[in-house]
Amino acid sequence: MxxxxxxxxxxxxxxxxxxxxxxxxxxxxxxxxxxxxxxxxxxxxxLPAPVRHYARTVKKKVAGPESQLNDLPPTMLKLDYAAVPLAQTTDDVVQRLLSLELASHSEKLALKKEQLIAMVQREESDRNSVEVKVAILTSRIRNFQEHLHKHHKDKANKRRMLMAIDKRKKLLKNLRLERYEAFENVCQQLGITYTFPPEYYRRATRRWLAKKAFCIKVFEEVQKKKKAEKLKLKQSAEAAKMQTTSP
Structure with missing residues (x-):
């Protein structure tokens, strides 16, 4: 009501x-x-006319680095079953389970690491040479690069990647100084572009020049003092020697 x-x-x-x-x-x-x-x-x-909200333009995705695992065929067997002859004569279902088609990322990465090691190792049992260490670090660095392209805010993996790059630079530098032919072979086989570190450069300011001149002056005075002390010790040693030889 x-x-x-x-x-x-x-x-x-x-x-x-x-x-x-x-x-x-x-x-x-x-x-x-x-x-x-x-x-x-x-x-x-x-009254003002209603505002028309048009659809936003779709952002184009930036193409990232090509994955190092793309050249692995899906029919290839996993690393644990590659040397087993019985795994190659089984039926299609078992071969599919043992192949890279259903393998995880870590299993594919392990197989790729073994392929890079086989390119540069000195002999079949070589697992601790500089070339093998460079190959392992190269596989790890490329995996970090692919991961950081998708997750660019992952600072922990970025730090690990930079540490691996610095370690590989040191190994390549030592290998270049000791065995240049092996260095060239490693860079060619693994596709590494070696860049020389930049030369140290410092802008010459008045304060830096004055400090440098003062340091040079102090160094010269210290050297003069050391030279006088050495001469005094030498003269005292000669005098003691003369006293011991005199009748």
Missing amino acids: FSNIALRAVLKYSVGALREGVATPWTCCSALLSGTRFSGASGSFA
């Missing part, structure tokens, strides 16, 4: 407001959506 009375009161109020020219909430909403101009008791004004 009370709901009917309230509904009648609302309808009566809306009809009276429309007759008097007062803008009701329904008329304001319709005018806002249509962008029309209407007049009220205080004067006429225009």
